[in-house]
Amino acid sequence: MDPILEQIGPAACRSYLVACPRAREAVVIDALAEDVPATLARLERGGLRLVAAIDTHTHADHLSGGAALAAATGGTYALHEATECATVRDRLRDGQVVEAGDVRLEILHTPGHTPDSASIRCGRLLFTGDFLFLAQDGAGRLDLPGSDAGVHWDSLQRLASLGGESVVLPGHDYEGFGASTLDEERRRNPRFQDLSRVEYVAWQRAIAMQTPDWMLAVIAANLGTAAEHASHHADHGAKSSAAADIAGLSQACPPGGGGACQAGPMGRVPTIFIDEAARRVGRVAADRPFLLDVREPHEFSGPRGRHAPGAVLVPLAQLPHRLDALPDDLSAEILVICKSGGRSARAAEFLIESGRRRVFNIAGGTDAWAGAGLPVER
Numbered sequence: 001m002d003p004i005l006e007q008i009g010p011a012a013c014r015s016y017l018v019a020c021p022r023a024r025e026a027v028v029i030d031a032l033a034e035d036v037p038a039t040l041a042r043l044e045r046g047g048l049r050l051v052a053a054i055d056t057h058t059h060a061d062h063l064s065g066g067a068a069l070a071a072a073t074g075g076t077y078a079l080h081e082a083t084e085c086a087t088v089r090d091r092l093r094d095g096q097v098v099e100a101g102d103v104r105l106e107i108l109h110t111p112g113h114t115p116d117s118a119s120i121r122c123g124r125l126l127f128t129g130d131f132l133f134l135a136q137d138g139a140g141r142l143d144l145p146g147s148d149a150g151v152h153w154d155s156l157q158r159l160a161s162l163g164g165e166s167v168v169l170p171g172h173d174y175e176g177f178g179a180s181t182l183d184e185e186r187r188r189n190p191r192f193q194d195l196s197r198v199e200y201v202a203w204q205r206a207i208a209m210q211t212p213d214w215m216l217a218v219i220a221a222n223l224g225t226a227a228e229h230a231s232h233h234a235d236h237g238a239k240s241s242a243a244a245d246i247a248g249l250s251q252a253c254p255p256g257g258g259g260a261c262q263a264g265p266m267g268r269v270p271t272i273f274i275d276e277a278a279r280r281v282g283r284v285a286a287d288r289p290f291l292l293d294v295r296e297p298h299e300f301s302g303p304r305g306r307h308a309p310g311a312v313l314v315p316l317a318q319l320p321h322r323l324d325a326l327p328d329d330l331s332a333e334i335l336v337i338c339k340s341g342g343r344s345a346r347a348a349e350f351l352i353e354s355g356r357r358r359v360f361n362i363a364g365g366t367d368a369w370a371g372a373g374l375p376v377e378r
């Protein structure tokens with residue numbers, strides 16, 4: 001008998017109810033504090049007993065309702081054992097199985113976004129939290145306290161052993177992609193581009209943002225250490241206290257945080273900077289990447305045009321009809337350049353969606369190329 005599966009809350013910030021229809025036992029994954037009353041009502045309406053509220057990781061963008069749900073129902077509150085959460089009751093190990101009647105939920109430790117990030121496998125269902133999002137949303141940001149891009153890359157490799165038909169159920173779906181499978185994500189999600197660990201870490205380092213203060217306050221609240229966090233702020237003379245930050249967090253995914261757990265715009269495609277692009281373009285011919293310039297012809301050549309030597313011009317608008325201008329091999333390395341990095345990012349996104357496996361956007365574009373004193377042709 002298939003488990004009961006319901007999404008609770010809005011698409012941007014997803015939590016899930018999974019239950020056994022025979023035993024009437026349930027697990028809630030990534031409960032939001034604001035949804036606790038509605039979730040309790042749903043459990044009661046369905047005659048469901050909560051076995052466990054499990055968080056896939058310590059959340060930075062919303063207040064967890066896990067501990068409150070557990071306290072109200074007699075269930076347990078659980079996270080992966082790497083958590084520093086003071087209120088957690090069960091510390092889950094990699095490979096451990098949580099049972100709710102006939103429903104079996106296997107814990108897979110998939111760190112990187114946070115040290116305590118875990119995915120949960122339930123038959124064909126794969127709850128990924130912020131370890132993996134859908135399509136261009138990529139995956140959770142890797143610049144939080146405790147984030148580690150290399151470890152995230154390791155976790156992505158671990159998914160290789162899972163069946164491609166697994167249904168990916170993420171903790172956020174910022175763009176409303178809906179449901180997806182692991183095979184679909186391997187094809188279109190930029191985090192599955194064919195990158196080495198070193199390339200992946202360099203990309204994430206290049207796009208790292210500073211963790212907003214309100215997120216640090218939310219993490220502290222979810223860890224049960226908000227008081228310490230507040231005194232830390234007081235010690236450092238911060239203008240806004242953690243308590244004020246949390247008070248302002250009236251709902252999940254707060255203003256400015258619509259994609260709060262997501263990396264910034266350059267997180268949507270693998271990105272390299274000019275020095276690395278020049279190094280790759282300078283390789284011997286057999287190893288040289290295909291350099292694709294997606295600007296307009298007058299920008300590329302002529303009196304006011306210029307381009308990096310060896311670049312092949314295919315304007316962005318023509319790209320969908322001119323794929324024959326690219327190497328036949330879908331694994332061939334392609335560097336995409338434009339004026340400053342905007343159009344090339346869109347082109348790179350399109351190429352990844354088209355099945356290309358090794359695509360890099362050049363941040364800063366031809367302006368940065370010329371500005372660095374690298375040769376140009378007209």
Ligand SMILES: [Fe+2]
Pocket residue numbers: 057058059060061113130140261
């Ligand atoms: Fe997160």
